Amino acid sequence: MRKKRNIQKMQATKLFVSLILCLSSSLLFSQIKNYNNVDEVFYKKANEFKNEINFRKALYFFNKKNWDSTLVYSMKQLSLSKNQELTNYCHYFRGYSLRELKLLQEARSELNLISKKFILYHLVNYKLGAISLELNEFERAITYFLEAEKAYTSEEKEYKISSLYSNLGTCYLHLNKFKLAEIYLFKSVRIQEKEKDSLPIINSYFNIANLYYLQYKDQQAIPYFEKAYVLSKKVKDFNKKRDASLNMTVVEENRGNYKKALIYRKEYDQWKDSLNNQNKVWAVADFEKKFAVAQKQKQIKVLQIENKLKNAQRNGLFFSAIGLLLILTAGVYLYAQKIKNGKIILLQKNKLDELNATKDQLFSIVSHDLRSSVNALKTSNAKLSATLETKNYDELNQLIIQNSSIANGAYSLLDNLLHWAMLQTKQLYFHKESVHLYSIVQQIEYNYKPLLLDKTLTFENSVSKGIFIFVDLDSLKIVLRNLLDNAIKFSNENGKINFYTEDTNTEFCKLIIEDSGIGMKESTIQELLSEGELLSKKDNSEIIGTGLGLQLCKQMIRKNSGTIAIESELNKGTKMILTFPKTIT
Template identity: 65%
Template sequence: MSFKINIFLFFFIFILPNIFFSQSKDSSLFEKKNIEKKSIEFKKDLNFVKAQSFYLKKDWDSTLIYSMKQLSSGKNKTLADYCHYFRGLSFYNKKIYKEAKKEFLLTSDSFQLSPIKNFFLGASVLELRDYDKALFYFKLSEKQSIKLKDNKFLTNIYNGIGTTYIFLKRFKEAEKYLLRTLQLNEQSKNIDKICTSYMNLANLYYEQYKDKLAIYYFKKCYELSKKVNNISTKQTASKNMAVVEENRGNFKEALAYRKESEQWKDSLNNQNKVWAIADFEKKYAVAQKQKQISLLKVENKLKDNQRNGLFYSVLALLLLLIGGVYVYAQKVKSSKIILTQKNKLDELNATKDQLFSIVSHDLRSSVNALKTSNAKLTTSLETKNYNELDQLLHQNSAIANSAYSLLDNLLHWALLQTKQLYFHKDSVHLYSIVQQIEYNYKPLLLDKSITFENAVSKNSFIFVDLDSLKIVLRNLLDNAIKFSQENGEIKIYTVETNTDFCQLVIQDNGLGMSQDTINELLEDNELLAKKSNSEIIGTGLGLQLSKQMIKKNRGMLDIESEPNKGTKMILRFPKTEQNG
């Protein structure tokens, strides 16, 4: 029993990995031609082209990045199949088999590389020890590959099926497929693979306690390994023969095979050492050369110092002469900087005082309104006046939302002023963002029975910071709702232009404003302004914050409005290449 365990252990360590990784060489030509053809067909899809390029170079991490970018930006079903295939093979080679399985299963049944995909899907679930599913996918790959008439690829599939049958203890089926594998390998005259087939059959027979057949194939593997260049194959074959002879009691022969195995092992180690020594010598030579260069630099520096000594002495005298002028100029400059900083500080203090005044007043109003509403709410609960109770709850919600928006704007305004707000620009799908904002404000729109329409072009992509864009859209939509009457209408849409900017319009049919008010709102200053309409609570902080964030995103803001005829807030942001 110990003999069988030792031999089957080598099967796990040596034979099983070779079954699957050898496939990448056999199918590479068919796969490479297919992939390169698609890269030419879809050359405008840059993320896909980069993904396939990195895949063919076996740069798995870069393949994962660009295939995900392609999946995120495109909806082409064919490219999606190839991207999932790239990701599956990348995860498989990184030995992340669960993720590999997920990606392979996302490809469609019509995928052109399905035979290879199903083979690796079988290999992945075999690594996850799901033998029944592994057999299913290997069989499916076999059925698809027979049409391709590719014996090299079929050899790997038969090997996989035979191996799976061994795990399932279905030894007759395993023998059938492993013998078929051996036959195909012998036809191709691939000595390395014939050795592998002999090793597989030997392990199969030892699993069934058919020692004579097992030893026969171990011997054939050993004799054939003398003709291969793979040192690892030679070492494993001789080591297996050592175990065979030990279990037969032929310790002298076993010792000879064991010594041979150790020699091959030493050869592997020596080969690694040779490379290590060569690398060390190279580094040493570079270090010596660098040392010589450093010495030359020091010598040149000393010569330069001697040559330039007189020059520096003259320079020192000249510096003494102009030193007084420089000190005086620095004093004048420092005075100007201090004066500028003082003016800026006074302006910031004025802004701070005005901000505290406005915000504290509005928060006090909101809290007082909430306090009064809660008192009425208590009374309504006691009197069981449910109609008024529902109205008060909605009123409390509106007051709380208003106070939260004010505090949120205050936080972002403070971060912006102190330059602590993080900006990261990227390509943003405008329609999706407007859809998110609409969802957040659905309760307020329903509360005032306002009709909302998202007419933004689904092909519009802009290059902005996502978080700041959301803040701008929330504030402008909040203002549109605030200044709209019951049963009003709000529409957000894009206007096609031939420039590099995307034009977004937020239109309402609310109270509107005069031209003087528009000019005041668009004025380029950082101070806050209280709205003149006393019935509408607001600090003006939201619009000021929006203006500064639009400016940081290289955007522009314009306003069109007339009293009692509604308002158009017109935004322009840089387009991304997708709009090109």
């Protein structure tokens, strides 16, 4: 009997995966639902401070949910104005935006700078509670949520009381204060059932089930898992369907009903595959649409050239009827046009041959890399199936991590290929604006945090916080992502990656990405910087790349009026030196 309870305890620990998923969803529903009251406050302040251009721009981008631009203009307002009221609003904008960008510690720092006299301070408490909950600081989160509960009224429009109760219940559950957790979770679910909002109800059922499961009250927990499963059939959220099926799998395994557990496990796999297939279908459809547009544009150009040739022939016949002199003149003209068109066609043919050669070379290596990735994935999946039968969970975890790494590599290759193709066909739209460089590097660091942790790499963001550059934001992110990905790929474990700036003149900013990796020879650097070299291979046989990412970076840097240089030594690391124009204030 004791052995059975230990097994159940292990299964309950696994169910905390579902609890964490529920927590993320709960936080999502705890966001501000509408801006009726808040909009009214913002509208009044915009009219009151008409001359504060940066504040009005920050407010505009905040309402448009353009978080990067909100951060830029709110920082400009803070640097130029000492008005305490405007300072509170700007810190609120920045805290809200940083949380949306998942920079939680920075968001908390901004919100803590807001005065308690701020008119929207009840929202500040709620936001601080949500941030603390996401950081697993449950005692602190409870303090903030209780303050928000005190300020809550029935006329409150910014968030639902059911979400507040749900978050409080979740905090007490993590602290093993089961009585308090039970009180708040049932308060939440009773309100949610009246509101008939299916997704938060499913989350609450998950939380209540886990509450009882952790106390070994299986008979009370299972009905809520079953309720969540039944309700998940009525929603379109694949994640909820998948989580509900997984929970029922564990429930039936604990009951010893392995036949039913297998049915739920297959259903879980089906929902997981459906989610992946949906994402793939959307990506392929988008690519096919762009390809069709490009083909139509080429057809239009061909028809235009054909029309020009027909017009030239018509003109020749017209002038031949005028007389011998005009015939001679027209003949000379047509001959000259023919020579000119021949030269153009020859130049176009040579360029097309060059592009076709590049395309064939690119497709050959990309298809080889993709084939290698898919073959590795097939081999790993075969091992995964065998390991699943033996229930060797350590090896199973390693295989899942290996599959994820292979899929990420293939996705990165396809993403670079798509952007390179769009750049070659001039389908990428560049819109230059003022960008806060430090904030962008922070975002890139967050996106690659799992890879950095996987190789135990130290990341340091030493970019000056006062630097704004004038570039296209999307292409800048593509460049920094590719260079950071390369730095991680070619760094040894326990290495270091550093982003920092050097202010050499007033017009350009020098950004340096330095790693302590394997480095490269001078000949390799020259090959990478050469305009004619699209593809390259590294000396390390385990690390082979197409060079497409760096070619993409070079072209995007050039379109942003910047430059790139490389300094490197074997086994001593690499420096990627970029320059971008500063924002002219």
